Amino acid sequence: MTQFPPFLEETDDTRDAIMRATYAALCEHGYSELTIQRIGDAFPKSKSLLYHHYDSKDDLLLEFLSFMLDQLEGQIPTYREGGADDHIAEIVEQTFDLGVAEMSADFTRALVELRAQAAHDEGYRDHFTRSDQFVRKHVAHTIRSGIEQGVFQDVDPQETAALFQVVFVGTMTQRVTSDDDVLEGGRSAFERYIRECLLEAE
C-alpha cells in the first residue's frame, strides 16, 4: 500500500481525494504507465468524475504538481533560525540520503519521469522552473545568512546555490536511473567542497 505524505491525509474533499489517488497511481505505476483508468482505480469514485473536476489528463497532472509544490512550499519553514551551517548540512543530508524528506522512493521515481516531460512540454517546464527557483532561492538565502553570521566564506550566494541545485537534480536523477553507485562518492566530494569552499575556517 502507498504511504502518503502527511499533507495528503484523508479528507472528505473530492479534489483532495483525486490528488491522493493520483499520488498513489503515480507511485504504483510510474508516469509512463499512468492512465486515467489507473487513477480511477485508486479513487473511490468513478473515473468519469475526474473529467467533471479537471479538463483533461494533462490539466489534472499539472494541477497535481502545483498542489504538491504548494504543500511543500508551505511546509518548509521560511527559515528557522539556528546555524546556517547546520541547515546546509541538513540539505546535503536530505539530498544524498533519502532524496527529499519524506518522499517515498516510488514517488521520487515518478518525479524524475515527470521532470523529463518538461523537455517537450511547456506546462511541465513552467512547473519545474518555479520549483527550481523556489529551492534555489531558499538555498541562496540560507547561504547569505551564513555569510552574515560569519560561518560561511564571502562567496556569491546565487552561484553557490546554483551549484547546489545542479547537484540536487543530478543526485535525484542518478539515484533512480542508474545502478552505478555514485552517491557515496559524490557526497564525500561535495562535503569536501563545502568544507573548503564554503565554511569559514575557524
Added chain:
Amino acid sequence: MTQFPPFLEETDDTRDAIMRATYAALCEHGYSELTIQRIGDAFPKSKSLLYHHYDSKDDLLLEFLSFMLDQLEGQIPTYREGGADDHIAEIVEQTFDLGVAEMSADFTRALVELRAQAAHDEGYRDHFTRSDQFVRKHVAHTIRSGIEQGVFQDVDPQETAALFQVVFVGTMTQRVTSDDDVLEGGRSAFERYIRECLLEAE
C-alpha cells in the same frame, strides 16, 4: 532537417539506416511522442521492415542506445596525452556549454527523456549504468593522471569523478527541463571548486 553526428554518415547498411531514422525521429518528436510509425516515416523503407530487423520497439530503442554508446566510446581517445588539467577543463566546458560535444539540443532533450525511462525499466537502467560507468571511469582516470603529473592535489579520484558525474547529469537534465537559469552560476561555482579543491596551487 536533422543534423547527424559524424558517425551516423550515410551507408548502404539497412541497420545503420534504421539507427539514423531513429535518431532523426527522436530529435524531431522526442521520446514521449516517438512511435514506430514515425521512425518508419524517417526511414526510406517501410515500417514493417523494422520488425524484420528488431523484435520490438523496446528492442530497437535499446539497440539504438547501445549503438550510440559504442560509437561514443570508440570516439573518445582513451586518453590523449597532454595536461590532465586541460582535459578536465575541456570536460567542464562541454558540460556547461553545449552539453555533450556535437549533440544537438534536440537529441539532448530526447536523451533526458530516455534516461527517465530507466526509473521503471530495467533495460534502460542497465544501459545508463554502463554509460555512467564509462564516463565516470574516464574522468577518474584523467584525475589519476593529473595527480601523477603533479597538476592535481592528492584527492580521491573515484569520489571526485563521482561528483563530476552528478554535476554532469544534473546540468544536462536542468538545461532541458527548466527555464531557471542555473548554468552560468553553477559553472562559476564548480570552476571555483576545481581551482581550490582539485588543482595544485603553483
Added chain:
DNA sequence: ATGTGCTAACTGAATAGTTAGTCAGCACGT
C-alpha cells in the same frame, strides 16, 4: 410540510482514434 426548479456531483456505457505488432505475399539474387 410540500412541491418545484435548479445545480453540482456522479455514473456506466459508448466512441473515435492511435498504437505496437502480424502476416500473406512480392521481387530478386543465387
Added chain:
DNA sequence: ACGTGCTGACTAACTATTCAGTTAGCACAT
C-alpha cells in the same frame, strides 16, 4: 526452387474523452 529483404493491409488492444442520464441537495414559493 529458395531464402532474404521487403511491403501494404490488417488487427487486437488500449487510450483519452464524451455523453445521456441518475441522484442528492438546496432555495424558495405555496
